[in-house]
Amino acid sequence: MATTTHHRVTNQTPPLSGYNAFRLNPLLLQIASGSNAETLKDFDQIGRYSLSGEAQELAEMANRNAPRLKAHDRFGRRVDQVEFHPSYHALMRRSVSYGIGSSVWEDAARGNTNGHLKRAIRFFMLAGLDTGHLSSLSSTNGAVAALMTAPHLAKEWVPRVTTRKYDSAHKSPVDKSCLTIGMAVAEKQAGTDFTALTTRAETVGNGLFRLTGHKWFLSSPMADAFLMLARTPNGTSCFLVPRFLADDEHNHINLVGLKDKLGNRSAATAEAEINGSIAQMIGRDGEGSRAIHEMQTLMRLDGALISSSIMHASLCEAVHHARHRKVGGRLLMDQPLMRAVLTDIALDVAASTALSMRLARAFDGARANDVEGTFAHVMTPVVKYLTAKIAPAAIAEAMEAMGGNGYIESSVLPRHYREAPHQSLLEGSGNMMALEVCRVFKRTPELFNVVLSDIESNLGDKAKDTSKVLRAAYELALDDESAARILVEQLAIAAAAAELYRLETGVLADAYADTRLGSNWRASYGMLGTRFDNQTILDALYPPVA
Numbered sequence: 371m372a373t374t375t376h377h378r379v380t381n382q383t384p385p386l387s388g389y390n391a392f393r394l395n396p397l398l399l400q401i402a403s404g405s406n407a408e409t410l411k412d413f414d415q416i417g418r419y420s421l422s423g424e425a426q427e428l429a430e431m432a433n434r435n436a437p438r439l440k441a442h443d444r445f446g447r448r449v450d451q452v453e454f455h456p457s458y459h460a461l462m463r464r465s466v467s468y469g470i471g472s473s474v475w476e477d478a479a480r481g482n483t484n485g486h487l488k489r490a491i492r493f494f495m496l497a498g499l500d501t502g503h504l505s506s507l508s509s510t511n512g513a514v515a516a517l518m519t520a521p522h523l524a525k526e527w528v529p530r531v532t533t534r535k536y537d538s539a540h541k542s543p544v545d546k547s548c549l550t551i552g553m554a555v556a557e558k559q560a561g562t563d564f565t566a567l568t569t570r571a572e573t574v575g576n577g578l579f580r581l582t583g584h585k586w587f588l589s590s591p592m593a594d595a596f597l598m599l600a601r602t603p604n605g606t607s608c609f610l611v612p613r614f615l616a617d618d619e620h621n622h623i624n625l626v627g628l629k630d631k632l633g634n635r636s637a638a639t640a641e642a643e644i645n646g647s648i649a650q651m652i653g654r655d656g657e658g659s660r661a662i663h664e665m666q667t668l669m670r671l672d673g674a675l676i677s678s679s680i681m682h683a684s685l686c687e688a689v690h691h692a693r694h695r696k697v698g699g700r701l702l703m704d705q706p707l708m709r710a711v712l713t714d715i716a717l718d719v720a721a722s723t724a725l726s727m728r729l730a731r732a733f734d735g736a737r738a739n740d741v742e743g744t745f746a747h748v749m750t751p752v753v754k755y756l757t758a759k760i761a762p763a764a765i766a767e768a769m770e771a772m773g774g775n776g777y778i779e780s781s782v783l784p785r786h787y788r789e790a791p792h793q794s795l796l797e798g799s800g801n802m803m804a805l806e807v808c809r810v811f812k813r814t815p816e817l818f819n820v821v822l823s824d825i826e827s828n829l830g831d832k833a834k835d836t837s838k839v840l841r842a843a844y845e846l847a848l849d850d851e852s853a854a855r856i857l858v859e860q861l862a863i864a865a866a867a868a869e870l871y872r873l874e875t876g877v878l879a880d881a882y883a884d885t886r887l888g889s890n891w892r893a894s895y896g897m898l899g900t901r902f903d904n905q906t907i908l909d910a911l912y913p914p915v916a
């Protein structure tokens with residue numbers, strides 16, 4: 371109901387807007403504490419932007435005005451374009467300028483060894499604003515890893531990917547200031563199973579191929595190129611397929627529809643026919659899954675960051691609400707059961723955040739340090755698994771804490787809630803993550819001990835019991851794949867607890883470890899009991915805003 375002079379609105383929460391998302395997140399501040407002044411300035415700028423009223427309005431508009439397919443122009447010629455609302459382009463412009471698709475590779479070229487962690491912190495803050503527009507930047511960042519395995523293509527493409535000047539024009543890549551790259555794997559009959567893909571690739575000479583078939587899910591349909599899987603006589607191979615060829619000639623990636631999907635509304639996911647598109651092979655003939663895996667690995671880290679970020683953003687709103695809303699004459703925050711619920715969620719959000727950032731740190735260290743390399747290799751699916759699995763329940767509970775207001779679109783929580791299951795499905799769904807971990811251990815059993823030692827080294831007096839549980843879960847899962855999720859969940863929780871201890875989070879780490887480690891099965895939030903001072907934990911993680 372609109373406000374009139376006769377109807378003064380009381381007991382409603384002021385908007386959580388105009389603050390700094392970086393400064394409001396003590397855990398993130400701690401994770402970023404080793405950064406230099408220039409990087410901290412960068413984080414501050416993005417922190418202010420992502421909680422500004424202007425950015426929040428852009429995100430809302432981009433999600434209220436979903437992209438539309440424009441298959442033909444007014445003369446009936448195929449154009450295969452998706453039209454986005456200007457707010458989407460504004461979000462893209464900003465995130466490109468913050469280097470979300472490029473900074474890892476800029477840092478690597480400069481010899482900086484913390485590029486993944488720096489980007490992860492920026493990505494985390496921007497994901498709380500809108501996840502949709504980040505999709506094509508996430509795939510672009512990942513695609514560079516795959517391109518690096520094909521030096522001749524990398525030389526041509528990477529310099530045009532690693533710029534910070536967003537260019538949404540529909541034209542040949544050579545004429546653009548900045549490129550984005552999408553992924554095109556899934557088909558109608560197969561998404562998980564790469565061996566069942568049917569899109570065909572025929573050689574046409576000069577190192578070029580012609581691809582014919584279809585793709586059933588194409589996020590970032592307006593990307594300048596796609597890494598696409600297609601079959602050659604030697605098996606499934608990976609190709610770089612530009613959307614336009616030289617002289618702006620259309621490369622016959624024909625869009626036949628946009629998905630009416632559950633998740634964010636700002637990004638489009640298309641169905642496409644591939645009608646003789648010209649492509650170049652990446653990696654070896656018949657080994658396409660290897661090249662795509664390079665891309666997916668980085669996108670899985672982004673998935674973990676998105677899950678953690680949207681949980682955090684939702685809980686920020688819920689905690690803010692509880693500090694302002696009175697029920698029965700008492701602030702919700704002062705009601706013991708509400709505080710226990712919020713604190714219990716906060717432990718999962720902190721663990722997810724710490725674990726995702728731990729993974730980013732492992733990516734940074736992987737080249738120079740074997741333990742970090744093993745952690746990145748083994749734990750990417752583990753981290754993605756846990757963060758994605760807990761996000762829907764955590765966001766739903768945060769939404770409930772806000773009562774009816776949380777359920778309303780403009781509260782943003784419904785947007786985060788819709789997005790949460792998406793992250794579990796993409797780049798390998800839950801079961802695939804669990805099975806992949808078992809496959810890695812079966813192939814190289816010694817990796818389990820490397821990861822276990824790393825976890826144990828930070829767990830202190832909890833190491834012995836945790837180690838026992840993890841070893842039992844390992845034996846079980848390797849013997850019977852139906853137990854794979856048990857191993858992956860326990861590994862993720864143990865690694866998260868270890869990281870919270872490494873970050874010296876004190877009572878927070880104790881509370882997480884005591885309530886989560888060793889298969890303490892709980893189906894809902896609010897089970898913290900009275901052992902921990904939840905007010906202290908919550909205030910430390912979510913300091914009250916002025």
Ligand SMILES: Cc1cc2nc3c(=O)[nH]c(=O)nc-3n(C[C@H](O)[C@H](O)[C@H](O)COP(=O)(O)OP(=O)(O)OC[C@H]3O[C@@H](n4cnc5c(N)ncnc54)[C@H](O)[C@@H]3O)c2cc1C
Pocket residue numbers: 552553554555556559560561562563587588589590631633639792795796797798799800801802
């Ligand atoms: C919004 C959205 C955007 C997307 N964007 C893209 C994109 O840009 N590019 C792209 O290529 N794809 C994209 N996808 C597709 C996505 O990657 C696939 O949907 C996903 O890989 C699963 O494939 P599928 O749908 O064929 O399911 P299936 O392969 O049929 O699998 C169904 C379920 O069975 C499980 N399963 C499979 N094998 C086993 C097993 N052995 N044991 C136990 N469980 C098993 C899987 O984990 C999954 O949960 C997108 C999907 C969505 C929803």
